[in-house]
Amino acid sequence: MSTNSIPVVRGNGSRNRGRKVTVVGAGSWGTTFAKILTDAGCDVTIWARRPEQAHEIQVARRNTQYLPGINLPKGLKATSDLATALRGARLVFLAVPSQTLRQNLLDIEPYLDPRSVLVSLVKGVERTTTMRMSEVIADTLDLPPERIGAISGPNIALEIAKEQPTGAVASCADFAVAQDIATAASAPYFRTYVSTDVIGTELGGVLKNLIALAIGIVDGVGYGENTKAAIITRGLAEMTEFSVASGADAATLSGLAGLGDLIATCQSPLSRNNTAGRLIGQGYSQEETREQMQQVAEGITSVPPVLELARERGIVMPIVEQVQMVLSGTMAPAHLGPHLATEDDVPRPEQPLDAPTPGRWRRLFDRLKGSSA
Ligand SMILES: NC(=O)C1=CN([C@@H]2O[C@H](COP(=O)(O)OP(=O)(O)OC[C@H]3O[C@@H](n4cnc5c(N)ncnc54)[C@H](O)[C@@H]3O)[C@@H](O)[C@H]2O)C=CC1
Numbered sequence: 077m078s079t080n081s082i083p084v085v086r087g088n089g090s091r092n093r094g095r096k097v098t099v100v101g102a103g104s105w106g107t108t109f110a111k112i113l114t115d116a117g118c119d120v121t122i123w124a125r126r127p128e129q130a131h132e133i134q135v136a137r138r139n140t141q142y143l144p145g146i147n148l149p150k151g152l153k154a155t156s157d158l159a160t161a162l163r164g165a166r167l168v169f170l171a172v173p174s175q176t177l178r179q180n181l182l183d184i185e186p187y188l189d190p191r192s193v194l195v196s197l198v199k200g201v202e203r204t205t206t207m208r209m210s211e212v213i214a215d216t217l218d219l220p221p222e223r224i225g226a227i228s229g230p231n232i233a234l235e236i237a238k239e240q241p242t243g244a245v246a247s248c249a250d251f252a253v254a255q256d257i258a259t260a261a262s263a264p265y266f267r268t269y270v271s272t273d274v275i276g277t278e279l280g281g282v283l284k285n286l287i288a289l290a291i292g293i294v295d296g297v298g299y300g301e302n303t304k305a306a307i308i309t310r311g312l313a314e315m316t317e318f319s320v321a322s323g324a325d326a327a328t329l330s331g332l333a334g335l336g337d338l339i340a341t342c343q344s345p346l347s348r349n350n351t352a353g354r355l356i357g358q359g360y361s362q363e364e365t366r367e368q369m370q371q372v373a374e375g376i377t378s379v380p381p382v383l384e385l386a387r388e389r390g391i392v393m394p395i396v397e398q399v400q401m402v403l404s405g406t407m408a409p410a411h412l413g414p415h416l417a418t419e420d421d422v423p424r425p426e427q428p429l430d431a432p433t434p435g436r437w438r439r440l441f442d443r444l445k446g447s448s449a
C-alpha cells in the first residue's frame with residue numbers, strides 16, 4: 077500500500093449488524109437520519125405519519141416531498157404503524173416538530189421496550205412550557221437521564237442525504253450510553269462525537285436557529301458580509317452566555333453542536349430558518365412566511381420561550397430580542413443590523429470582564445486537543 081493512500085472511513089457496519097433501531101418522523105431529517113443509521117449497518121425502521129409516505133419509502137426507496145432526487149438504502153423499512161415500527165428497538169430516534177413531540181411520545185409509550193433509549197434529533201423548545209426536548213421526554217415518560225440522549229451538529233439534511241461528509245455530537249448524561257448512540261449513528265460520511273453535556277448539545281441546536289433567522293433577515297434586506305459576520309460572532313456570544321446560565325459547558329458551544337451548526341445554518345440557502353428570515357427581511361409578514369414554508373422552521377416558535385428563559389436567568393440577548401421585534405412587526409428588518417446592542421446600552425467591552433485567563437485558555441485548549449482524536 078502506498079504511504080500516500082487516502083484512509084477509507086468504514087463506519088460501524090459490523091458492530092451494528094442486526095441492531096434494531098427506529099426513527100420516529102419521516103420528514104427531511106428523520107429520513108436522512110434513517111439513511112445514516114442504515115449505512116452504519118443498523119436494521120432500521122422509520123415511522124411515517126402518512127401511510128402513502130411509508131409506502132413510497134418502503135417500495136420506491138424515495139421520499140420525494142422531503143428529499144427529492146435521493147435514493148434511499150435498500151435495507152431501510154418504513155411503516156405508518158407504531159407497534160410495527162417500535163418492535164424490538166432499543167434505540168429510538170425522534171425527528172418530529174418540537175411542538176408535537178409531547179403528543180408523539182404519548183402515542184409511542186405503549187410500544188416502547190422498557191430498556192430503550194430515546195434520542196432527540198429535534199432543535200426546538202416547547203413553547204407552552206419552555207422545556208428542552210430531553211426535558212419533555214423526561215416529563216412525559218418519566219425516564220431517567222441514562223435513557224435520554226440528543227444528537228446535534230451542522231447537519232443540513234439534503235447535503236447529508238447526498239453523502240457529503242460532516243459530523244455531529246451524541247450526548248447523554250451516561251457516557252457509555254452516549255458512545256452506544258454514537259456507534260449506531262456513525263456512517264462513512266457522518267462522524268459522531270460523544271458528550272455528556274446534553275443541555276449544551278440541545279441548546280446549541282435551538283439557539284443557532286434564532287441567529288440564522290437574524291442572518292436571513294439582514295440578507296433579505298440586502299446587507300453584506302460585515303453585518304452577517306458581526307451577527308454570527310455576537311450571536312455565538314449570546315448563545316454561549318444563555319447556555320452556560322442554563323447549566324451547559326461553554327466548550328460545547330464552541331464545538332460542532334454550537335459554532336459548527338451556527339456556521340452551517342447561517343451560510344446555507346437550504347436552511348429553513350435562514351430562508352424564513354430572508355422572506356421576512358424582504359417584507360413578507362410572519363403569516364405569509366409560514367404559508368410559503370413547506371417545512372418546519374423551528375426558530376420562529378423558539379424565540380418567545382427562549383426570551384422568557386433569558387429574562388428569568390438575567391441574560392440580555394439583543395439579537396434575539398430584535399428578531400422578536402422584527403417578527404412581531406415592531407421593528408423594521410433594516411434596523412436589525414445596525415442595532416446589535418439595545419438602544420439604552422452603554423459602550424462595553426466585547427469580551428466579558430471575567431473572560432478566561434491564559435491558564436483557563438490553556439486548560440480549554442488541552443481539553444479540545446484531547447477530544448479531537
Ligand atoms: N432538516 C434538517 O436539516 C434538520 C432538522 N433538524 C430538526 O429535526 C426536526 C424535524 O425537522 P425536519 O425533519 O427537518 O422537518 P420537516 O418539515 O422536513 O418534516 C417534519 C415531519 O414531521 C411530521 N409531522 C408534522 N406534524 C406531526 C405530528 N403531529 N406528529 C408526527 N409527525 C408530524 C411531518 O409529516 C414531517 O414528516 C426539527 O426539530 C428540526 O429542527 C435537525 C437537524 C437537521
Ligand SMILES: O=C(CO)COP(=O)(O)O
Pocket residue numbers: 199229230231232233285288337340341346347348349350372373374
Ligand atoms: O439544523 C439544521 C442544520 O444543522 C437545519 O437547519 P434548518 O432547520 O434551518 O433547515
